[in-house]
Amino acid sequence: MTAEVLVQLREVVKEFPVQSRGAFGGRSERLQAVAGVSFELRRGETLGLVGESGCGKSTLARCVVRLLEPSAGQVLFDGHDISTASHAELGPYRRRMQMIFQDPYGSLNPRRRVGSIIGDPFAIHGVGLAGERRRKVQDLMALVGLNPEHYNRFPADFSGGQRQRIGIARAIALRPELIVCDEPVSALDVSIQAQILNLLDELQGELGLTYLFISHDLSVVRHVSDRVAVMYLGRIAEIAPSEALYERARHPYTRALLSAVPVFDPDEGRAHASVLLTGDPPSPLDPPRGCRFHPRCPRAQARCAAEEPQLIPRAGDGPEHTTACHFPLADGETMSTGAAPGVTP
Amino acid sequence: MTGSPDAAPLLDVRDLAVSFNTPDGVLEAVRGVSFGLVRGRTLGIVGESGSGKSVATQSMVGLTRGARITGQALFEGRDLLTLSAAELRAVRGRGIAMIFQSPMSSLHPLYTIGWQIAEMIRAHEPVSAAQARARAVELLGHVGIPRPERRVDDYPHQYSGGMLQRAMIAMAIALNPRVLVADEPTTALDVTVQAQILRLLRRLQQEFGTAIIMITHDLGVIGETAHDVLVMYAGRAMEQAPRQSLLRTPRHPYTQGLLRSRPRLDAIGGRLVPIPGQPPSLIAPPRGCPFHERCERSIDRCTSTPPPLAAVADGDAAHRFSCWVPERGDAP
Numbered sequence: 001m002t003a004e005v006l007v008q009l010r011e012v013v014k015e016f017p018v019q020s021r022g023a024f025g026g027r028s029e030r031l032q033a034v035a036g037v038s039f040e041l042r043r044g045e046t047l048g049l050v051g052e053s054g055c056g057k058s059t060l061a062r063c064v065v066r067l068l069e070p071s072a073g074q075v076l077f078d079g080h081d082i083s084t085a086s087h088a089e090l091g092p093y094r095r096r097m098q099m100i101f102q103d104p105y106g107s108l109n110p111r112r113r114v115g116s117i118i119g120d121p122f123a124i125h126g127v128g129l130a131g132e133r134r135r136k137v138q139d140l141m142a143l144v145g146l147n148p149e150h151y152n153r154f155p156a157d158f159s160g161g162q163r164q165r166i167g168i169a170r171a172i173a174l175r176p177e178l179i180v181c182d183e184p185v186s187a188l189d190v191s192i193q194a195q196i197l198n199l200l201d202e203l204q205g206e207l208g209l210t211y212l213f214i215s216h217d218l219s220v221v222r223h224v225s226d227r228v229a230v231m232y233l234g235r236i237a238e239i240a241p242s243e244a245l246y247e248r249a250r251h252p253y254t255r256a257l258l259s260a261v262p263v264f265d266p267d268e269g270r271a272h273a274s275v276l277l278t279g280d281p282p283s284p285l286d287p288p289r290g291c292r293f294h295p296r297c298p299r300a301q302a303r304c305a306a307e308e309p310q311l312i313p314r315a316g317d318g319p320e321h322t323t324a325c326h327f328p329l330a331d332g333e334t335m336s337t338g339a340a341p342g343v344t345p
Numbered sequence: 346m347t348g349s350p351d352a353a354p355l356l357d358v359r360d361l362a363v364s365f366n367t368p369d370g371v372l373e374a375v376r377g378v379s380f381g382l383v384r385g386r387t388l389g390i391v392g393e394s395g396s397g398k399s400v401a402t403q404s405m406v407g408l409t410r411g412a413r414i415t416g417q418a419l420f421e422g423r424d425l426l427t428l429s430a431a432e433l434r435a436v437r438g439r440g441i442a443m444i445f446q447s448p449m450s451s452l453h454p455l456y457t458i459g460w461q462i463a464e465m466i467r468a469h470e471p472v473s474a475a476q477a478r479a480r481a482v483e484l485l486g487h488v489g490i491p492r493p494e495r496r497v498d499d500y501p502h503q504y505s506g507g508m509l510q511r512a513m514i515a516m517a518i519a520l521n522p523r524v525l526v527a528d529e530p531t532t533a534l535d536v537t538v539q540a541q542i543l544r545l546l547r548r549l550q551q552e553f554g555t556a557i558i559m560i561t562h563d564l565g566v567i568g569e570t571a572h573d574v575l576v577m578y579a580g581r582a583m584e585q586a587p588r589q590s591l592l593r594t595p596r597h598p599y600t601q602g603l604l605r606s607r608p609r610l611d612a613i614g615g616r617l618v619p620i621p622g623q624p625p626s627l628i629a630p631p632r633g634c635p636f637h638e639r640c641e642r643s644i645d646r647c648t649s650t651p652p653p654l655a656a657v658a659d660g661d662a663a664h665r666f667s668c669w670v671p672e673r674g675d676a677p
Contacts, residue, residue, distance in 0.1 A: 052535035052536075052537065053506075053535055159623050160394075161623060162623075189393035189394055189562065189624075190393065190562065190564070190603055190606055190607055191393060191602060191603060191606050191619060191620035192619070192623065193606070193619075194606035194607070194608075194617035194618065194619035194620070195619040195621075197608070197617055198616070198617055198619060216535065216536070218536070218610060219565075219607070219608045219609060219610045220608050222608065222610060222612050223608035223609075223612060223617070224608075242612070243612075246610070246611075246612070256537060257536060257537065258610070259540075260536040260537045260539065260540035261536050261565065261610055262536075262539065262540070262543065262563065262565030262566050262568060262569040263565050263568050263569070263609075263610055264564040264565055264567060264568035264592065264604075264607075265568060265592055265609075266568065268568075268609055268610055268611050268613075274540075276537075276540055276541065276544065277537045277540075277541075278489075278541070279491075280505045280506075280507055280508075280538065
């Protein structure tokens with residue numbers, strides 16, 4: 001596969017300063033939310049990014065569109081390093097990448113009319129004359145399934161699903177190449193969620209969009225993604241084409257995550273037996289040495305605590321399927337859930 | 346999964362209706378819903394926001410202030426809807442306990458976890474402070490809090506989200522309630538922690554025979570926990586059935602729509618088929634079937650008269666649904 005690379009991440013790191021309070025004054029620590037992530041986004045694809053809360057997926061997404069500046073590493077957009085670009089240098093790239101947020105309530109100003117909210121990108125980037133903008137906005141509203149006559153209404157007059165359509169209209173206004181979708185359907189009811197997922201799919205086809213799609217919902221991610229990356233404590237644990245990841249997960253964490261998804265239909269092909277992790281992910285302030293998953297991993301051995309595994313293809317897998325694990329699972333191999341530490345018998 | 350259910354329902358709710366006065370008019374949150382709950386079994390109530398699934402159970406135990414409630418909710422021979430506030434307080438805790446999506450709605454941030462559980466026990470039982478504390482430690486251990494004898498003195502902020510949820514469950518089961526109402530208990534949690542909590546609830550049910558009402562928007566959670574399912578939409582029961590029956594042969598167009606619109610983990614099913622439109626307003630809700638505006642099978646009659654909840658003619662008598670236009674073969 002030689003699809004054109006749109007975004008390339010090279011060892012991206014994002015740290016935040018954290019003040020810890022103590023009896024004798026504060027101590028300044030650094031929290032590494034993203035701890036060296038490399039992958040590429042290819043033009044026209046959807047890359048799903050999954051992981052539990054606090055794994056760094058939203059921080060990583062904000063580094064990709066440069067809402068945050070990475071502490072180290074590079075973000076190449078269409079071949080240009082934007083990781084340390086100044087505000088002025090970023091200008092031409094801003095319109096080529098957009099973001100859609102989870103909360104269709106919080107991301108729209110309640111006191112502004114939707115027409116002017118959707119028209120913001122035109123105003124900010126000086127696109128078209130004021131007179132043309134209204135028509136452009138109404139075209140966008142029609143494109144995302146809103147009634148263009150509702151141009152003068154306020155966000156409160158719209159339902160959750162419709163507000164997400166407003167957010168999408170605003171995001172596609174400048175015909176971006178990349179859209180980062182951060183939990184775009186998590187706040188929506190199931191019957192509405194499908195409407196939005198189908199809309200995103202149609203827009204991708206029509207406008208040739210590339211999506212980085214973040215979600216904690218593994219069923220949704222499988223449905224939309226061409227490839228999926230699994231994140232754990234700031235690192236990528238596994239990345240693979242969707243089907244390979246869901247049917248032949250190599251990393252014990254991926255297996256555990258998939259086996260934890262509740263399913264309505266017991267026949268709903270869960271490729272793997274249930275693996276119940278105990279406890280919570282460790283604090284990113286003090287990540288475990290070696291493999292970050294090893295304290296919770298049923299397969300962990302001495303090497304896992306000592307040496308951090310690299311993200312590489314397992315023997316027999318193509319270059320598309322990489323796993324950061326010293327002891328990846330083979331096809332059909334099940335994890336022993338017997339006496340191993342970290343797993344409930 | 347459970348022993349043979351007792352014949353008589355533990356909780357028998359009949360024709361429950363709940364409405365609220367709002368500045369915009371009367372909001373009809375629940376409009377005539379009936380269900381029964383049997384010892385040792387889990388009733389899943391599934392519905393989207395505004396379906397009335399939470400209000401229905403909260404109104405039974407007096408947690409819906411300012412609501413107008415009609416119907417009956419028979420629990421241990423008494424109609425909960427006729428009890429005084431003091432009588433209801435006695436029912437909550439020992440009779441019917443509740444756990445919610447947000448543990449911080451049940452836990453006070455300035456008191457230790459152990460103190461709060463102990464106080465709850467002492468409010469209902471004549472035990473000493475030391476005895477109550479020992480019970481709190483035991484309960485925390487029971488719900489899987491590591492080193493409970495130490496963590497009992499922690500404040501809520503020292504617990505993770507999953508641990509808070511466990512602490513809230515510990516408090517809810519402290520008095521060994523007959524009924525546990527779990528309202529979206531895992532919605533705010535990661536899937537790995539959710540799996541732990543759902544397993545914990547199943548274990549408690551097997552051990553104590555607790556009857557559980559599991560309120561959720563997530564069909565996956567229903568699949569993992571419920572024996573029987575009630576599907577609610579705009580304040581009404583659309584379909585009611587044993588889980589297997591609902592899974593294999595969903596009858597109501599709304600239930601069928603929900604299943605078709607949901608992406609599956611195994612990616613079978615291809616393109617999603619959304620339900621068009623959106624739920625109706627509950628202030629002056631549509632006459633007739635509340636789903637008719639979004640329903641492809643809708644006929645004139647659906648717009649004027651609400652269909653009764655009726656059993657499938659040739660099937661399981663426990664499988665009932667509310668539709669004037671059943672598909673061929675399942676005419677009521």
